[in-house]
Amino acid sequence: MIEIKKAEVCCGCGACMNVCPTKSITMKEDKEGFLYPHIDAVTCVDCGACEKVCPVVNYQKVVPAFEPVAAAVQHKDREILRQSTSGGAFTAIAEYVIDQGGVVFGVELTSDYSVRHCMVDKSSDLKKFRNSKYVQSDTGTTYSDVMRCLKAGKMVCYSGTPCQVEGLLLYLENSDYDREKLVLVDIVCRAVPSPGVWKRYVDFIEKKYGALKSVRFRDKTLGYQYSTMEVVTDGGKTLREGIESGKWLRMFFSGMITRPSCAECKFRSIDRRSDFTIWDCLNAYHVDRKLDETLGVTRVLIHTEKGKKIFEQICGDFDYDYVPVEAATKNVRELIASPAVDERRTNFYSDLKVMDMGDVLKKYFPDTFMVRAKKAARRCLNVIGLDVWVKHYLRKE
Numbered sequence: 001m002i003e004i005k006k007a008e009v010c011c012g013c014g015a016c017m018n019v020c021p022t023k024s025i026t027m028k029e030d031k032e033g034f035l036y037p038h039i040d041a042v043t044c045v046d047c048g049a050c051e052k053v054c055p056v057v058n059y060q061k062v063v064p065a066f067e068p069v070a071a072a073v074q075h076k077d078r079e080i081l082r083q084s085t086s087g088g089a090f091t092a093i094a095e096y097v098i099d100q101g102g103v104v105f106g107v108e109l110t111s112d113y114s115v116r117h118c119m120v121d122k123s124s125d126l127k128k129f130r131n132s133k134y135v136q137s138d139t140g141t142t143y144s145d146v147m148r149c150l151k152a153g154k155m156v157c158y159s160g161t162p163c164q165v166e167g168l169l170l171y172l173e174n175s176d177y178d179r180e181k182l183v184l185v186d187i188v189c190r191a192v193p194s195p196g197v198w199k200r201y202v203d204f205i206e207k208k209y210g211a212l213k214s215v216r217f218r219d220k221t222l223g224y225q226y227s228t229m230e231v232v233t234d235g236g237k238t239l240r241e242g243i244e245s246g247k248w249l250r251m252f253f254s255g256m257i258t259r260p261s262c263a264e265c266k267f268r269s270i271d272r273r274s275d276f277t278i279w280d281c282l283n284a285y286h287v288d289r290k291l292d293e294t295l296g297v298t299r300v301l302i303h304t305e306k307g308k309k310i311f312e313q314i315c316g317d318f319d320y321d322y323v324p325v326e327a328a329t330k331n332v333r334e335l336i337a338s339p340a341v342d343e344r345r346t347n348f349y350s351d352l353k354v355m356d357m358g359d360v361l362k363k364y365f366p367d368t369f370m371v372r373a374k375k376a377a378r379r380c381l382n383v384i385g386l387d388v389w390v391k392h393y394l395r396k397e
């Protein structure tokens with residue numbers, strides 16, 4: 001029976017829940033708002049299946065069987081590009097799988113603003129997966145659903161964080177399925193924020209500004225170089241804040257609300273068992289000057305022969321260039337190292353138990369003079385079109 005001795009050793013992928021033959025495992029939120037497995041000791045038969053599929057317990061360094069290939073891509077369809085976080089690489093891969101009669105699993109923001117994995121089989125539904133949701137997603141029963149689809153002979157694309165993709169691979173490990181039909185896409189993942197804190201934040205915003213109409217964690221209205229989180233209320237109010245001033249982004253990037261296991265993540269590596277790894281290319285100017293850096297560019301790392309063949313089929317959807325792997329991965333710290341965690345994290349969660357969200361935000365993420373000055377400077381540079389040039393200078397290597 002799986003035992004979580006410390007929070008850092010569980011990434012919350014849910015492989016153990018999916019594999020349990022007696023359905024004795026349920027995923028429950030802990031006091032920080034993350035999902036962890038809970039075992040019903042009465043119905044558990046101690047078969048050990050849960051331990052065998054845990055990607056953290058069974059971690060093994062990936063030994064690459066294929067020389068990886070990297071590319072910088074930008075989707076030619078301007079609407080897909082606008083909706084996507086970066087260059088819209090994911091949509092092209094997913095569309096390829098749907099065109100083969102397959103299904104795609106990705107992460108959606110539901111109508112009640114929770115974040116979860118789900119499956120679609122139509123291109124028109126891929127829209128819900130576009131744009132990163134900066135909250136840990138609930139994989140639910142999607143691993144079992146993947147197995148069912150593969151057994152039915154369907155092609156399946158599964159996208160998620162590296163730990164979610166590893167959890168799926170271990171869950172499928174002893175099953176009889178055609179690996180050629182499974183297309184795995186993982187993201188470069190800084191860390192995943194707490195779904196419980198996200199719920200509290202949504203309540204706080206709704207109380208302050210009224211019911212929400214939409215949320216986009218990475219909006220490009222002010223340009224890709226100055227991505228902002230956009231919240232629109234039913235009353236027509238639009239809140240748009242960048243990493244320097246937006247409360248959710250500040251909480252996320254400080255490491256205050258990220259999952260404990262992210263601080264010891266074992267899956268940060270250039271070598272991966274997925275077919276594709278996708279991530280931002282905010283320094284597109286230094287990587288490939290032909291692509292419009294203001295619209296968004298995705299860096300794609302192809303890890304398998306199958307991935308390469310798929311890329312060759314879909315590359316017509318993109319403006320793109322192959323890039324040396326060393327250049328594509330240079331200085332991408334999140335790919336190989338865990339970011340720092342805010343040392344006030346424990347106090348933050350203690351306060352959150354007893355204090356109102358607004359007061360907690362004021363205490364830990366106040367709108368100081370520096371925050372307001374940074375925001376004003378960024379907005380001014382953005383309006384006069386100089387922000388992109390400042391970024392060129394800052395990102396020069």
Ligand SMILES: Cc1cc2nc3c(=O)[nH]c(=O)nc-3n(C[C@H](O)[C@H](O)[C@H](O)COP(=O)(O)OP(=O)(O)OC[C@H]3O[C@@H](n4cnc5c(N)ncnc54)[C@H](O)[C@@H]3O)c2cc1C
Pocket residue numbers: 083084085086087088089090091105106107108115129130131132133134135136137159160161185187188189190191192193278279280281298299334
């Ligand atoms: C929590 C998180 C942290 C990230 N950290 C970094 C980082 O540090 N550095 C970096 O360069 N890029 C990071 N990314 C990846 C980046 O934001 C884009 O996903 C990537 O650039 C691909 O963009 P795209 O335009 O090709 O895809 P899009 O069309 O935007 O597709 C987004 C893809 O991400 C998946 N996805 C969305 N939300 C989640 C989620 N919560 N959990 C798992 N999968 C999700 C969707 O299913 C889809 O497959 C992160 C993404 C997430 C969700």
